[in-house]
Amino acid sequence: MKRSNLVVIIIAVLAVALIGTGIFIYIQHKQMSDFKEQVEIDKQRSELEKEYSDLAAQYDQFEGQKMMFNNDSLVEKLDAEKVKVQRLLEELRTVKNTSSARIEELKKELATLRGIMRHYVMQIDSLNAANKQLREENAQVTRRYQEVAQTASQLKQEREELTEKVTLASKLDAVGIVVTPIDTRGKVAKRIKKTDKIKISFSIAKNVTAEVGEKYLYARIVKPDGDVLVKDRADVFPFEDREINFSCRKLIEFTGDELNDVTMYWAVEEFLYPGEYRVDIFADNYKIGTRSFILKE
Structure with a gap:
């Protein structure tokens, strides 16, 4: 190559x-x-x-x-x-x-x-x-509503209390209650078996706020065993939304001034036994006075 x-x-x-x-x-x-x-x-x-x-x-x-x-x-x-x-x-x-x-x-x-x-x-x-902002405004509205509601509730309570005070102020008041057992001659009975009547005496105090006019006064005589002396079980009057028995009653004319010498009688027609009795007096759906007394054998 x-x-x-x-x-x-x-x-x-x-x-x-x-x-x-x-x-x-x-x-x-x-x-x-x-x-x-x-x-x-x-x-x-x-x-x-x-x-x-x-x-x-x-x-x-x-x-x-x-x-x-x-x-x-x-x-x-x-x-x-x-x-x-x-x-x-x-x-x-x-x-x-x-x-x-x-x-x-x-x-x-x-x-x-x-x-x-x-x-x-x-x-x-x-x-x-x-x-x-809406929640805050709603909270403010809620607070104001609660405050208004609370104020309204307070005003209602105050109004009710005032109404109650006015009502209580207008209640009659039985004072100087005296209960006396008397015999057939009108004298004080010393013993139960001599008692012909039970006399209940008292006065109604002056009250310018009470409603004037005719009023029934009711007396209930309560025995030591708690039973009430009555002539007829149909003798009842209204008290605290119910009907209760009375022993005796009296119609009076109340003018607002003091009413003295109010007298009521219970005729003794049943057997009474010794012990402590009580008289309760009522008017205008209120108990306006009470007094205890002793009946001796």
Whole structure:
């Protein structure tokens, strides 16, 4: 082989080697560049995933406040944006071969979604402020209502107490009650078997607030065993929403001035045994006096 042909062959071999080396270096560089680009994409996707996750958490925070918004349109928009954020977040979590162009789109979308979120936050803050003011106003109204109700209740109680005082002030008062057993000659009976009548004497005190006019006075003579002396069980009068028996009664004309020498009699027609008796006097649905006395054997 000629020397010139050998040189050509060597040069050709070297050229091929250089070309191959260049191709290899280019492929390696391309792979390295692609790898770095993928690493960067994965990093950005991971960062975006976290940011979308944080944004989704912000929407979740509003779930418990929706009932307070009292704004169906706002709630509907919040739900729509929340679904959108969750959909994009799911894409970041599941799609592994995301392109750099898609990453850029997701970044722009994130910026837009954050802007929308800020707008909603402003609306929600405004609604919360309005609701807070309404709650404070309602609390003030409630307090005022309670104060008025308490005042009305107090006035009612005071009125009832005043009415009760006026009513009590108008009650008649039997004073100087004297109970005397007398015999058939009108003398004081010393012994029960000599007693023909039981005389009840008293006065009605002056009372300018009491209603004037004719009034019945009732006397109940209570025996030591608690039973009441009566002639007829049908002899009753009203007292504290019920009917009770009386022993004797007397019709008087009351003018508001003191009424003296009021006398009532009980005719003894039954067996009386010794002991402590009691006379209760009533008028106008009130017990106006009481007096105990002893009957000796």
